[in-house]
Amino acid sequence: MDAIRNGQIWLSLRKVMKVSEPYAELLERMFAEIEAHVPGLDTYKHNFGILISSPKAQVFYHSDIPGQSLWQIRGQKRVYLYPTGAPFLPQEGLEAIVLNEADEQDLPYHSSYDDKATVIVQPGEMLHWPLNAPHRVVNLDTLNISITTEHFTTEIRNTYVVNYANGILRRRFGMENLSCSTSGPAFLGKMALAAAYKYSGIQKQKRFDRKIDFAIDP
Ligand SMILES: [Fe+2]
Known part of the structure; x- marks a missing residue:
């Protein structure tokens, strides 16, 4: 924790639900509550990650394949969310990610894209965005603890x-x-x-x- 607090590191604890029963139960409860509020929503292949990251650390421009949500526990971060479609998400770029021929971060990025939405997340808030929407994240000057959840639907x-x-x-x-x-x-x-x-x-x-x-x- 000291190294994260004072350095430039992301610690990414992946698939937490596989090693912790309480987190596995929490994950299922989270999606059960969401589904109870969204008629017709049926999710599966849930995934739970915990990110502990340094002040000012960042995640570069990328796009994710599953449905994604970010739950902020501690600290603040600025999340830049971009529209889907060209030039933000070229069809061929998305296909390369899906085919595993490219890293999620191989998408072309230009700083002019930043004219589009940016949002700061505070502890207690969660963000969800359109499928595959490119995004990047910059921590403010605070240690950050966040949860990421992933899910699939038939769609x-x-x-x-x-x-x-x-x-x-x-x-x-x-x-x-x-x-x-x-x-x-x-x-x-x-x-x-x-x-x-x-x-x-x-x-x-x-x-x-x-x-x-x-x-x-x-
Ligand atoms: Fe992401």
Whole structure:
């Protein structure tokens, strides 16, 4: 905690619900309460992370695949949330993330984008945003403790499938003007295509490798 308070570090505790029963119960309670207030909402594949980060630390411009929420526990941060769609989120950039060919942070960013929304989150507040909306986060001059939750719905899963299949059709078959529709016969075909590539492991060969270019001094 001292190192975080006085340094430039993000400590990211991932999949907390897998190692802690109380947190697993809390996570399920959070989504049960949200679903009770949103008719028709049915979420699954819940994920719970705890972020403990230094004053002024930042997370660069990126886009996430699952549904995301940020729950602020301590400290303050400025969250920049950008619109979906070009130039903020180019379709090909999203497909590269979904296909695991790129890091979430490989999206092109320009400081002029910042003219769009920015918001400061305080302890006790939570933020939720449109699916895949690019964002970046800058801590104010305080130690920050936040929770991130992730979830899927059938709609989010279908959007993932379409982006995955479109990415393959664009890269391997040179197709353009691809529909993003998540229903109808074309969608079912894309679902089959995505499944074939995913489970055959063909796409895995193109996988982006996360390189660890540092060593922690214990
Ligand atoms: Fe994110």
